């Protein structure tokens with residue numbers, strides 16, 4: 362079996378798993394308790410906070426632990442919106458191809474009277490700092506743009522966008538769930554005010570993540586109750602999960618260079634192999650993309666069938682994102698970069714992990730070629746294209 366869906370979630374690393382078990386076993390006190398059991402748990406929590414902060418160049422007090430990427434996105438955007446509203450600023454800028462945790466939060470704010478500008482994304486899956494600057498108005502309170510896209514893997518010019526926001530005195534949040542642990546990040550150098558991350562995307566456990574918020578930014582109380590996380594998020598902390606997240610992040614961060622070199626080589630082999638399929642196209646910039654991301658459209662086929670047949674061959678991949686698969690709407694990300702409906706339907710995302718081998722790469726290429734040919738064999742859409750009744754869109 363080849364697991365090529367690491368953008369959906371990753372396997373926990375052995376070190377993270379060991380940490381989770383040992384903390385659950387031995388450090389099970391409540392961090393809010395004053396006796397030694399509690400204080401040991403509190404220490405584990407604060408050690409994790411310091412570790413996480415260090416990896417992204419932040420201070421420990423700038424880290425809020427959350428239940429994952431979605432919560433961090435919600436918390437960042439809603440806090441910035443409320444701060445903006447107090448200052449009479451109710452305009453927010455984002456892009457059309459954000460994760461739904463961002464887009465749906467913005468939809469909710471729109472209903473509450475905020476104005477949202479969603480920037481168009483170029484065909485290469487990028488927005489430019491100039492476009493962000495041009496969209497900023499007097500009453501803009503927040504720019505939220507993802508670091509790397511979860512479907513097509515494109516990496517935005519975050520540092521430059523952050524610089525524009527600094528210049529214009531607008532808060533800048535980035536959903537960096539696909540980037541943390543995979544790309545070098547320093548929130549200070551990269552001009553980031555708020556950043557979301559999720560442990561299960563970098564070999565940590567599911568259900569835990571964090572929000573970096575630059576000191577001075579007043580977050581809202583997301584959950585009312587006790588004084589945990591400075592009252593911003595009440596409830597007894599997920600100490601084993603948080604400790605395991607920190608462990609996974611330290612490990613991933615230490616291996617970024619090595620993993621990038623390895624994954625980039627395998628990714629480019631996959632891209633080269635899949636390009637041999639006629640009437641296909643890579644989605645997103647070939648270079649400014651995550652080392653492990655490959656995303657293709659194949660004309661005349663249907664992504665879901667492709668996935669199921671690849672699964673039969675022992676390959677776990679994705680079409681669109683896990684959140685949209687199961688619905689018949691094509692991916693909003695592929696539509697945002699200008700793919701038409703019919704083409705967007707025939708998409709395949711392979712997000713490879715560090716343990717992939719050359720044999721795996723060869724096997725994936727061979728299998729995708731076989732399955733695409735097989736599916737086109739009885740596709741009425743393909744028949745019409747070949748007969749010249751309809752025009753090919755992809756070369």
Ligand SMILES: *Cc1c(COP(=O)(O)O)cnc(C)c1O
Pocket residue numbers: 368369428429430431432434460462507509510511536537538539559560561562568569570
């Ligand atoms: C996975 C993902 C999320 C959601 O993270 P969860 O921890 O699953 O809530 C948000 N944004 C991006 C870009 C993602 O890839």
